[in-house]
Amino acid sequence: MKQIIALGGGGFSSEPDNPLLEHYILKQAGKERPRVCYLPNATADPVNATLAFYVAFAALDCRMTHLNLYKPPTADLRSFLLEQDIIRVGGGNTKTMLATWREWGLDSILREAWERGIILSGVSAGQICWFEQGLTDSIPGPFTALSCLGFLPGSCSPHFDSEVNRRPTMLRLVASGAMLPGIAADDGAGLHYIDDQLHKIVTSRPNARAYAIERSGATATERPLDVTYLGAA
Numbered sequence: 001m002k003q004i005i006a007l008g009g010g011g012f013s014s015e016p017d018n019p020l021l022e023h024y025i026l027k028q029a030g031k032e033r034p035r036v037c038y039l040p041n042a043t044a045d046p047v048n049a050t051l052a053f054y055v056a057f058a059a060l061d062c063r064m065t066h067l068n069l070y071k072p073p074t075a076d077l078r079s080f081l082l083e084q085d086i087i088r089v090g091g092g093n094t095k096t097m098l099a100t101w102r103e104w105g106l107d108s109i110l111r112e113a114w115e116r117g118i119i120l121s122g123v124s125a126g127q128i129c130w131f132e133q134g135l136t137d138s139i140p141g142p143f144t145a146l147s148c149l150g151f152l153p154g155s156c157s158p159h160f161d162s163e164v165n166r167r168p169t170m171l172r173l174v175a176s177g178a179m180l181p182g183i184a185a186d187d188g189a190g191l192h193y194i195d196d197q198l199h200k201i202v203t204s205r206p207n208a209r210a211y212a213i214e215r216s217g218a219t220a221t222e223r224p225l226d227v228t229y230l231g232a233a
Contacts, residue, residue, distance in 0.1 A: 003028060003119045004151065004193045006127035008158040008185025010204050012056030013049070013091065013123065019060065020204040020230040021190050025086060025121050026062055028192075034085035038066040041100055042092025042125040046070065049090050062086075069104055078109050086119045089126030095138035095146055097125055107149055114151060124158045127191070131156040133180050135170050143169040145179040152196055155182030160211065162187050167222070174213050175220035185210045189227065201227040 005025050012022060026034055038053040040046035050066045057064050067073070067080065074080050081087060087110065089097075101107050114120050120130060128134025129148050135157035136146040143165060145155065157170050166184070173179035183198070185191055188205035191198060201210045206229050211222040 001117055002114050002193075002195050003117070004114065004130050004191075005119060005121040006130055006152075006156065006185070006191045006193070007121070007123040008127060008160060008189045008191070008208075008210070009124060009162060009187025010189075010208075011123045013052055015188070015204060016052070016056055018204050019056070021188075021202070022056065022060055024190065024202055024230055025088075025119065026060060028119055029085045031085055033061055033063055035063045035065070035083065036086045036088055037081065037084040038064070039087060039089045039122075039126075040066065040092075041069055042090055042094060042097035044092070049092075053088070053090070069100055072104075077104060077106065078112070081106075081109050081113055082116065082118070084113070084118055086121060087113060089120070089122030089129060091122075091124030091126060093138045094125040094129055094134060094136045094148070098129060098146075098148065110149070111151060120151075127158045127185065128156045131182065133182070135166060135173070135179070135184075145173055152193055153182075155180040155213070156191075157182075157184040157213075158187075160184040160186050161209070170213055171220040171222065174215050175218055177215075181215045181220070182213050183210060183225075184213055184222070201225055203227050203229050204231070205229075206231065
């Protein structure tokens with residue numbers, strides 16, 4: 001079973017006292033103390049991002065490691081990543097991260113990991129990277145559509161409720177045909193895909209939502225999707 005759990009925002013980097021999404025992701029591995037590898041490759045400050053990962057996940061029942069491509073732990077990155085149960089990707093500059101991954105061959109390694117059943121997850125840049133396209137601020141200026149890895153169909157945007165220009169920009173780009181129809185997620189919303197189909201949307205915040213962004217003719221619309229608040233119990 002191939003799984004991707006893509007977060008529109010939230011998680012340990014911005015909600016260190018709210019581990020609902022982290023618990024959900026760990027549970028999907030179906031193992032005691034799953035191995036989690038953090039990829040901070042989208043950020044210009046991987047040391048601080050990695051430290052936040054270790055602090056947050058030290059309170060969870062898992063085994064932790066990370067992959068800093070400025071100081072890789074081994075020349076055999078394929079074996080290193082295929083030993084993991086969960087690969088977690090941080091936020092930052094998606095365009096730079098994807099270029100770096102391709103240079104190191106991580107694009108093909110991550111696809112193999114996914115096909116082998118290793119859970120791929122991430123937030124912001126770590127959300128949109130799995131789709132055909134993502135709405136990004138990687139390039140200075142207005143938000144733009146960025147070609148991504150294409151493991152999942154369509155387009156995606158994170159931070160739909162917290163960055164005011166995302167919603168109108170995505171609707172405009174989809175309406176014009178410059179961006180594929182897809183899905184948008186608020187901060188705190190996690191999109192759980194099994195194989196390449198949306199299985200469930202979970203949230204760490206009671207008001208977080210996700211939307212299908214659809215095109216009809218020269219018009220784009222947003223359709224609210226069903227979500228499950230993880231704190232309801």
